[in-house]
Amino acid sequence: TEQVTVPDLSSRFLNEGMQELSRLGLDVGSIQRDYNDSVSDDYIISHEPAANARVAKGTAVKLLVSKGPRPxxxxxxxxxxxxxxxxxxxxxxxxxxxxxxxxxxxxxxxxxxxxxxxxxxxxxxxxxxxxxxSGPLLSTVPAVIGLSEKEAQTALEDKGFRVEIKDGISGKELYGKVVDQRPEEGASVRKGVTTTIWIGKKASAGD
CATH class of the missing domain: 3.30.10.20 (Trypsin Inhibitor V; Chain A)
Structure with a gap:
C-alpha cells in the first residue's frame, strides 16, 4: 500500500485542511470541536495521526477544531x-x-x-x-434674602431646588420679601431637596 506523510494542519482553516487531506489521498475522520483561547473559530487545533507520520493512503485523520475562545x-x-x-x-x-x-x-x-x-x-x-x-448632584444655594417671593422661588427652582414658603414676621420695609432662608446661601446641597424661605409679614394683632 502506498504510504503518504501526514501534513501539519494545525492552525489551518478547516476547509483548507480537509482539501489538503483529500489531495494526498487521506480521508477525514471524526471532527471534534473544543474551545481554544489561541486558535480562532473553525481553525484546526491538532490532528491524529500527527504531522509527519507515515500512513497508508485512505487513512482517516481525526481533527480537533476550535470553537474559538470559551465564552x-x-x-x-x-x-x-x-x-x-x-x-x-x-x-x-x-x-x-x-x-x-x-x-x-x-x-x-x-x-x-x-x-x-x-x-x-x-x-x-x-x-x-x-x-x-460620583455621589449626588450638588447645587449651591443662592442668596435670596431681600428678594420678592416670586424672585426667590424662581432663583431656587432654577438651581434645581424645591421651595417651601412660610410666613416670617418683619419690619414694614421687608413685607412681601424673603427675611430668612434654609439652607443658608452658599451651602452645597443635593439637587431636588426642599429649601424653605420665610416671607415678611406684619405681626398679627393677637401676637
Whole structure:
C-alpha cells in the first residue's frame, strides 16, 4: 500500500485542511470541536495521526477544531468599588472601562450600572463598561434674602431646588420679601431637596 506523510494542519482553516487531506489521498475522520483561547473559530487545533507520520493512503485523520475562545459570563458588578470590579474582570481576562455618573442612591466610588449586564456571554479580552457613582448632584444655594417671593422661588427652582414658603414676621420695609432662608446661601446641597424661605409679614394683632 502506498504510504503518504501526514501534513501539519494545525492552525489551518478547516476547509483548507480537509482539501489538503483529500489531495494526498487521506480521508477525514471524526471532527471534534473544543474551545481554544489561541486558535480562532473553525481553525484546526491538532490532528491524529500527527504531522509527519507515515500512513497508508485512505487513512482517516481525526481533527480537533476550535470553537474559538470559551465564552465568559459577565459577573454582577453593581455596588462594587472600581478596584473590586477591575480585579474580578482582570482575573477573567476581561478589560474594564470606567465612566462616572451622579447618583442619589449609590454612594460615591461604587458601581451604579454595567454594560454588558450580568450573565451575558462575551469573549476573553472583551471590554466591560462600568459607571461609577460620583455621589449626588450638588447645587449651591443662592442668596435670596431681600428678594420678592416670586424672585426667590424662581432663583431656587432654577438651581434645581424645591421651595417651601412660610410666613416670617418683619419690619414694614421687608413685607412681601424673603427675611430668612434654609439652607443658608452658599451651602452645597443635593439637587431636588426642599429649601424653605420665610416671607415678611406684619405681626398679627393677637401676637
Amino acid at each position: 465568559l459570563k459577565v459577573p454582577y458588578l453593581i455596588e462594587k468599588t472600581a478596584n473590586e470590579a477591575r480585579s474580578s474582570l482582570s482575573a477573567m481576562g476581561l478589560i474594564m472601562q470606567q465612566e462616572e455618573e451622579n447618583d442619589d442612591e449609590v454612594e460615591a466610588g461604587r458601581i451604579i450600572r454595567q454594560d454588558p449586564a450580568q450573565g451575558v456571554s462575551i469573549e476573553k479580552g472583551s471590554t466591560v463598561i462600568v459607571w461609577i457613582s
